[in-house]
Amino acid sequence: MCTMPSRTEFELISRIRGRKPPNNSAVRLGIGDDCAILSTLPGNELTVTTDMLIEDVDFRKAWMAPAFLGWKSLAVSLSDIAAMGATPTACLLALALPPELTGRYFDQLIDGFLDACDFWAVPLAGGDISSSEKVCLTVTAFGTVPKGKALRRSGARPGDLVAVMGELGLSRRGLQILEEEQPAIAELASSEELEEWAQTPERARALRAHLLPRPLVAEAIWLGENGLAHSMIDVSDGLLADLQHILEESGVAAEIDADSLQPLQ
Amino acid sequence: MCTMPSRTEFELISRIRGRKPPNNSAVRLGIGDDCAILSTLPGNELTVTTDMLIEDVDFRKAWMAPAFLGWKSLAVSLSDIAAMGATPTACLLALALPPELTGRYFDQLIDGFLDACDFWAVPLAGGDISSSEKVCLTVTAFGTVPKGKALRRSGARPGDLVAVMGELGLSRRGLQILEEEQPAIAELASSEELEEWAQTPERARALRAHLLPRPLVAEAIWLGENGLAHSMIDVSDGLLADLQHILEESGVAAEIDADSLQPLQ
Structure with missing residues (x-):
């Protein structure tokens, strides 16, 4: 179902398969069949999530280097x-992009994506490639967790402490810098160029949070394994909006000490 | 990460959650958390696939009623x-659509999708909703199969019979009818209207194959459970192109008796 004049779907898939995926025993069968096959360890459950990133809605090609887009997705x-x-x-990874971007742009996007796969030891087990007017990525990610141990939004209890990992608003600050200063993509195509263009460490941190985010995966797993959190949520809409989801699902209320929230430097 | 002026993301999700999903013990946690949680029966493996349908690439809004699009996806x-x-x-289901389609169009699309969920007893366990200029759906589907029993493209052996279920080219014929006659969407918004507009049973069959396909799910499972097939593939690019994938992965050759291929009536 693919229209792809420049490079064919099969050429693009070969490009992806040319890079050795990180090893993970959960993947029994990877790219190249009608389905991938995953196994779950006995006593474990599978967590799964799917997210879309769409050009001009979630990012602008003018600011977002393809390698960063792949990583971020x-x-x-x-x-x-x-x-x-x-x-x-x-x-x-389900990826749709205009035929004229199936060359260098595709290669850089895929390399950024596979760099992230390597960094977190998460093999790309399959996907779909199609054409479209605007770049669109849908990533489906899988995880494993001991049965009954997933930290749900409904798990918060009276007496729990509300804690945040990472810096609230940092990615938003990065986006603001990009919107206000509109850098040329060529100035921001690699991690090194990002540092240089940013000029100050604070600005570089904000830009990295927006363009090359590193979710605190190991820290979150550690909290779960050590029973240190009853409930967790990925903060993307802001502290109050996302905390509200936990409160509603858990049937509890929260008190936030506004002074404890330090504004970004 | 969602911009949705007409109905909000949360209103759309409520609309989806308003319909009771079919029961399936594989889904431990459905819509409403950061992830869905799935369990696999002991001795089974999970199969997973992801597919995109994009407006003006895979379908045209002019011919494809939203309810059919939901079902087909x-x-x-x-x-x-x-x-x-x-x-x-x-x-x-990851769904992106223009803000002006978040009303009736969204409702009909979701109802078509959930009708298919009911028909095959496959609960919608989660997803993502975003906005876009063109309608774009990415569906990720899960299945379960006894360990080592999945029918891979690499399983064909010398002596196997090449067999096809369904009618080759029928969906393509349906597409041809639509392209040539360009019906108004209002004439083709329900299964009954499709029958009426088609005029003959042959044309109705072709249109249904394209707009409201019913993959032979039970038949394929039966073939697998009874050890009647060594290898299978979903035919979407045509008999020769898709058979070629099996031959390459299995390291075998095939002989096709052209006379055995009956042209469509």
Whole structure:
């Protein structure tokens, strides 16, 4: 069902298969059949999440280097896996892009995606490639967690402490910088160029949070394994909006000490 | 990460959650958390596939009623699950559409999708909703199969019979009718209207194959359970192209008796 004049779907898939995936025993059969096959360890359950990133809605090609887009598309899904206290095991990528971007742009996007796969040891087990006017990625990510141990939104209890990992608003600050200063994509095509263009460490941190996020996957798993959290959520809409989801699902209320929230430097 | 002026993301999710999903013990946690949680029966493996349908690439809004689009988007993914000899257990839907389609169009699309979920007893366990200029759906479907029993493309052996279920080219014939006659969407918005507009049973069959496909899920599972097939594939690019995938992966050759292929009536 694919229209792809420049490079064919099969050429693009070969490009992906040319890179050795990280090893993960959860993947019994990877790219190349009608389905991938995953196994779950006895006593474990599978967590799964799917997220779309769409050009001009979730990102602008003008600011977002394809390698960063590939990286970020996996990172945001792994953040959902980690928010359940689960360990990421595999992912799928459904990618649609205009025929004129199936060359260098595709290669850089896929390399960014596979760099993230390597970084978190999450093999790309399958997917779909299609054409479209605007770039669109749907990433489905899988995780594993001991039965009954996933940290649900409904798990919060009276007496729990509300705690945040990472810096609230940092990614938003990065987006603001990009919107205000509109850098040329060529100035921001690699991690090194990002540092240089940012000029100050604070600005670089904000830009990285937006363009090359590193969800705190190991930290979230550690919290779950050590029974240190009853409930977790991936903060994407802001502290109050996302805390509200936990409160509603758990049937509890929360008190936030506004002074404890430090504004970004 | 959602921009949705007309109905909010949360209103759309409520609309989906308003319909009771079919029961399936594989889904431990459905819509409403950072991830869905799935369990696999002991001794079983999970099969998973993801497919995109994109407006003006895979379908035209002018011919494809939203209810048919919803139905078809699940059907094509279940066809991949069935091609492994696996039993479908759950699905995820990532849906992007223009803000002006979040009313009636969204409702009909979701109802078509959930009708297919009911028909195949496959609960919608989660997903993502976003906005876009063109309608875009990514469906991820899950299945379960006894360990080592999935029918892979690599399983064909010398002496195997090449057999086809369904009628080759029927969906393509349906597409041709639509392209040539360009019916108004209002004439083709329900199964009954399709029958009426088609005029003859042959034309209705072709239109249904394209707009409201029913992959032979039970038949494929039966073939697998009874050890009657060594290898299977979902035919979407045509007999020769898709057979070629089996031959390459299995390291075998095939002989096709052209006279055995009956042209469509």
